[in-house]
Amino acid sequence: MIQPLVAVSTDVRQFENYRWHAAPQQYLEAAVAGAGVLPVLLPSFGDRLDLDELLSAVDGVMITGSKSNVHPSLYGGDASEANGPYDPDRDATTLPLIRKAVERGVPLLAICRGIQEMNVALGGTLATEIQDREGSLDHRAPASENQDERFAIRQSVSIKPGSCLAGVFGAGDIMVNSVHRQAVDRLGPALQVEAVAEDGTVEAVSVRDARAFAVGVQWHPEYWVQSDNASQRVFKAFGDAVRAHAAAKGGVRTAAE
Known part of the structure; x- marks a missing residue:
């Protein structure tokens, strides 16, 4: 199949x-190996992009994690140097892209910064520096120069019964990694909430009554997609939804065709 x-x-x-438009390799590898799709990098050109044309040409959207944070002005917050860095060109691209993908029923997977962009794009707000909140766990990566240690699977999250992800994992707890200092607030x-951490932090969301798979996760399934069953299931579910969307519009065909 193509x-x-x-x-x-x-x-x-x-x-x-140079000014680069780039994505980390782990996400691209996971798209290919975990979801069985071909990733195409979208430059962060904001309103210079025709998103309707784009979404007619592709069969899914993946919003990656990043070191940068959504600019607080987009959800009524106050920007500070401590809360940065920011990437306004990315914000100007991803937020309208998320809204348009949901509107058109194009499968969407949003990871880490992506779930935060998803919440802001759809009218929500973010909590910053959540490790300072009373009763909150420290969701930041462990201090290490070793990426495997920073992205180690170490935190339990509870999947809501009857949710979209319950159909992927079953209801109950799964183990994930945790590499973030912001989270969904309002x-x-x-x-709708799909999963929460032990301290109540929102760990996954989905679009209510979505026309297609539209899920955001706060953890990083891309990092362990080759070896962790839960990570593999996220990307398989996304890939299956992408193929279903492509087939529905006649976009998946054999190479001989």
């Missing part, structure tokens, strides 16, 4: 005297 195309968000970074009106 692999369906999935648009992948990009960060805007300045180095080597939930967007169109969203």
Whole structure:
């Protein structure tokens, strides 16, 4: 089968005297190996992009994690140096892209920063520096130069019965990693909670009555997609939804065709 195309968000970074639009390799590898789709990097050009044309050409959207945070002005917060860095070009691209993908029923998977963008795009707010909240766990990565240690699977999250992810994992607890210092605060009106951490932090959401798979997770399933069953299930569910969408519009065909 010809692999369906999935648009992948990009960060805007300045180095080597160039302005780069880039995505970490782990997400691209997970798209190929875990979801069986072909990732296509989407430049963060904001309103210069014709999102309707884009979403007619692809069969899914994946919003990646990033070191940067959604700019607080987009949800009524106050920007500070401590809460940064920010990436306004990415914000100007991903937020309308998320809204348009949901509207058109294009499968959507949003990871870490992605779930935060998803919540803001759909009318919600974010809590910053959640490790400072009374009663909150420290959801930041362990201090280490070793990426495997930073992304170690170490935290339990509870999947809501009857949720979209309950259909992926079953209801109950799964183990995930945790590499974030922001989280969903006020939930967007169109969203429902799919999973929570032990301290009540929202760990996954979905679009209520969505036309297609539309899920955001706060953890990083892309990092262990080759070896962790729960991580594999996230990407398989997304890939299955992408293929179903492509087939429905006649976009999946054999190479001989």
